[in-house]
Amino acid sequence: MSTPQGGSSGGKVRGWCPDAWRPMMAGDGLLVRVKPRLGRLTPAQAVGLGEAAVAHGSGSLDVTRRANLQIRGVTEAAWPDLLDRLLALGLVDADGGREGRRNILVSPDWKPGDDTHRIAAALHDRLGELPALPGKVGFVIDAGAEPALSAESGDFRIERGSEGVLLLRAEGRAVGVPLGHGAEVEALIDLAHWFAKSGGAAAGRMGRHAAPLPDWARGSVQPAQPKAAPAPGQRELGTAYGLPFGRLKAPTLIQLAQTPGITGIRTTPWRILLTEGGMPGQLDGLSLDPNEPLLRVDACPGMPECPQSSVETRMLARRLAPHVVGRLHVSGCAKGCAHSGVADVVLTGRRGAYDLSLGQRAGAPPLRAGLDIDSLIAHFGAV
Incomplete structure (x- = not known):
């Protein structure tokens, strides 16, 4: 088996998205992306994925904006065994070319x-x-x-x-x-x-x-009016769990999959996990509160997990979230990986400091530039 593409990439910016056959190097190891078919994991797949993330990675996963799952902290030495386990679980196509084409976002309901x-x-x-x-x-x-x-x-x-x-x-x-x-x-x-x-x-x-x-x-038909994304809580299909920052611990995924009555787990692009069946229950790192401030926040992993970032992101986002009206986006750099759209408040990392913008995308010309954490905490009254 060949060396994973991106395995020694350091801080290079890539023009492609990682997958299981082509992982990408981040600051904490390789990112191995899993694309569940139809955005759905069976309970057995979810347990197997969680166990594989612990055995071959750091035990942390990300739910991405494409409703995929990324296993973090994988070493190049561990990658071949991880890939074999994912293939056995039916979570990866045996043909790397087909896997690269499996970029299908499916409405989770x-x-x-x-x-x-x-x-x-x-x-x-x-x-x-x-x-x-x-x-x-x-x-x-x-x-x-x-x-x-x-x-x-x-x-x-x-x-x-x-x-x-x-x-x-x-x-x-x-x-x-x-x-x-x-x-x-x-x-x-x-x-x-x-x-x-x-x-x-x-x-x-x-x-x-x-x-x-x-x-x-070419046509002239307008799309139908969209519906709102699901909020955490009981839904028609099962239970919607909010995931702050899209981060999921492998033991939590395993525990969720083993909950009585759950027949499947669906991923979404909104940092929400949606179960098929089962009764709502409190699980570490998952939120059932539709008013949870962290569910209005987009924040990439930041420094040191991402080599592109020059600033910490998520600890700051946790401090500021209750004090920001609207959507907050904390981006470690101008790429804006966590959120490509406009947010009410945007903090973009640049040379170890933060640029503040309002109603913009990451990297937009700042309203205030070069702020440190203490200045931002004071600005938003988060003392």
Whole structure:
């Protein structure tokens, strides 16, 4: 087995996302990303994943904005054994090329046999028909009566239209084209091939690709009005647990999977874990409080876990969260990995200090620059 790509990358900025076959080096070791099929873990998979994270990593996992799970703190020596365990659990494709294409974000409230389940499963089975695509390019399958993923990034989308039909919509385009039942996956594959042939790799993402869409992919139907993301608490499917910063300890995942009545665990892009069945219970690191201030905070791992960061992030975020109105984003650098959108209050690390912006993205021109932690605590009255 070859050395993992990124295993000795140091502080280089990568233009791709890690996966299990291509882990990426961070400040605390390799990041090994797991992409659960349909965003769902069986209890046995969840227990096995947690045990593998303890045996071969630091025992910490991250739930990402693409509803994937990242095992942290893996050494290059431990990576081959970890990969073997993930393959045995059915969490990784045995073909590294197919695994790299498995960038499918699925609305987490799907039910067996509904449109979201049907389309996502069919796309998964036809991944081998996709062209070579930039590493961050992905698909969104959001075919419920009310879209749930409208605010989430995805290059090629199937979603419900305002007239009740299913739409194919390219990221960056406000409207989509209606599709007949069963034509959705073919349309996604065709659009991906058009993207590759029309120079999309140079742009990197569909939203930045300025080429006019082919006639067959142009439409005028608006997406349906989206619904709000689930808050922690009891839901129709089971229980929604909030994950501050998206960080999950492996023993907690194991304990959750072994809770009586739970038949599955679904990942989401909102730092929420959603169980199938089971009764709500208090678990270490999980929140059932919809008003938990930390669930309004985006903060990357920061220094020392990320070599790109020059500042600490999460301890500061915990101090400030109760004193900030709206959404707080603490980013270790200008990349804004934890949150690519606008936040009410943004702190961006730069040369060991923090830049403060309001209503901006990470890295935006600051309102105040070069602040230290004491200055920020005083500014927000968090003494």
